[in-house]
Each structure stands twice: as structure tokens, then as C-alpha cells.
Amino acid sequence: MSTTEARFADKGVVVTGAAQGIGRAVAKAFAAEGAGVVMLDNEADVLGQTAEAIRGSGGAVEAVVGDVSRREDVRKAVELAIAKSGHLDVAVQVAGIADFIPFLEVTDASWDRILDVNLRGTWYLVQEAGRAMVRQGIHGAIAITASTNAFQPEAGGLCYNTSKSGQVAVMHTAALELIRHGIRVNALSPGIINTRLSAFVINNPEARKVMLDRIPIGRFAEPEEMARPILWMCSDDASYLSGELLVVDGAMTAGIPEPGTLDVPMPGVVR
Ligand SMILES: NC(=O)c1ccc[n+]([C@@H]2O[C@H](COP(=O)([O-])OP(=O)(O)OC[C@H]3O[C@@H](n4cnc5c(N)ncnc54)[C@H](O)[C@@H]3O)[C@@H](O)[C@H]2O)c1
DSSP states (O other): OOOSOOTTTTOEEEEESTTSHHHHHHHHHHHHTTOEEEEEESOHHHHHHHHHHHHHTTOEEEEEEOOTTSHHHHHHHHHHHHHHHSSOOEEEEOOOOOOOOOGGGOOHHHHHHHIIIIIIHHHHHHHHHHHHHHHHTOOOEEEEEOOGGGTSOOTTOHHHHHHHHHHHHHHHHHHHHHGGGTOEEEEEEEOOBSSGGGHHHHTSHHHHHHHHHTOTTOSOBOTHHHHHHHHHHTSGGGTTOOSOEEEESTTTTSSOOOSSOTTSOOTTOOO
16 A cells, blocks of 8 residues: 555554444554554444445555443454554554443443443453453553543443543553553544434534534544544554553533634623
């Protein structure tokens, strides 16, 4: 694959949730920089199409249909990366799901489903990747896709918010313990990204406006704008970065935004 930069030439990479959205952008970006990428996702058709498209532009990718909340599926992806590339250098957790239900109505089923995929799935990937890296003496990098919900919870999102702050605890704990093996562990907190997961906000005119009013940069992000910082975290450019939660949200959680848009004069405000 032709690229101006190839920070990941011959590296073995696993990306979960790679069929679409942020995960697809991450897998594509690693492949464009020379990595051998194993893409794990539970949506077989979309995963197959995405893998085909990346191969079509010269990327070396393998698709594993599996569920991140099943340890054997995660292990299979890690083992395939080692079989294909000889070693696992990078693991990126992106797979995630959400539902928004009033607190008093949250069910056991919802709690189990969201926590299993988002949190158990994260633990499994970090642990399986960490074990493989330690076994092979690889000074690798692991990245977790959390959310601004990890530290700024949204009403209605009990299970999602809990899973996202739990991911940060997994990241911090793993960073503390794996650094002695030369493995760095970090997390990204995306704001609102133009993907299927947030389509219920982006495609709803009222919700869209409410959310955009909270985002000082004035727009939602594209998945590629999350892939670039994730690749950076996993590259040698970030060789001293570990245990860090990088917030990439267009200043959404930087503080309380000015009311209204910046170019509408507010009474009593000197501009
Ligand atoms: N979109 C946003 O605004 C936003 C904001 C903050 C954080 N995030 C996080 O980013 C990550 C990716 O979200 P996205 O917006 O790209 O969503 P998306 O729905 O577009 O993609 C998620 C991918 O994960 C896969 N997946 C879901 N459950 C799985 C499972 N059990 N096993 C394997 N794969 C599974 C899906 O098939 C899909 O391909 C999630 O962890 C999400 O919480 C997204």
C-alpha cells in the first residue's frame, strides 16, 4: 500500500469493532502504514465488506468474526495476528455498544449486555494482548476507546457511562503493571463522532442542535479524526505516553460553552 508514512511496517495489529465506524477507520489507517491487521467484529457481512475494501487498496488485513465478550474469540484474533505477522505489536479496543434508558428502568439484561461487550471485552483484549506481548518480549502498545461519558456521564446512560469509566480503570491498572514489560497502555475519549452509534443524535434535528450547542468546535467529528490520535498513541512518537486518557472532543468537555453561537452578539457581552 503506498503511503508517505509507514510507522507500522511489518507490525502485527489487532483492532476490535473494525467492521465500521471508528474501528474501520483505525484498521484502514494501520493497514495504510504497513501493518498486518486482524479485524475482529461480530457483524460478519459488514466485516467482510470492509476487509475486502481495505485489501482492494493494498492493505494486509484478516477478518475474524467473533464477539469481544468471549475470551476465545479475542484470543483467536490475537493468535491470528501472531501467525500472520510473527508477533503482536499493537492492540486497539474499539468495539462498543450503547443504549439509553431511564435509570429507574434499567434491566439486568441491559446491564449485562453493555458491561459484557464494553468492559469485559476491553479487559479480555488488554489481557490477551498483554500476555502475548510479554510472552514474546514485545514492547507493544495498547489503546482503548473510552468516551467523554467516562468522566462526564449522560443522563439515561447508566450502563454505558459505567462501562466507559470502567474502561479507564482497566487502562490505568494495566498501564501501571505492564510498563515494566515495556508495554504502554492508553485510552482515547472521543466526543461525538459521525457513526452508527451516534446516528440517533446526529440524524435527529432537535437532538443534533442541542448537542452542537455543547461543542465549541461547532461540528461532530469524522471517524478518521479518532483514528489519527489512536495511531499516534500506538506509535514510537508517543514513546513516553502511558496511563493517559486523551480527550478528543472539539473542546466539548473543556468547560461550559458560551450560550448560543459565538457569532451571535449576546446582550451585555463585549466582543
Ligand atoms: N460515535 C461516538 O460518538 C462515540 C463517542 C465516544 C465513544 N465512542 C466509542 O467508540 C467505539 C466505536 O463506536 P462507533 O461510534 O464506531 O460505533 P459503530 O456502531 O459504528 O461501531 C462499533 C463496532 O463494534 C462492533 N461490535 C459491537 N459489539 C461487538 C461485539 N460484541 N464483538 C465484536 N464487535 C462488536 C460493531 O459490529 C461495530 O462494527 C465504541 O466503544 C464507542 O463507545 C463512540
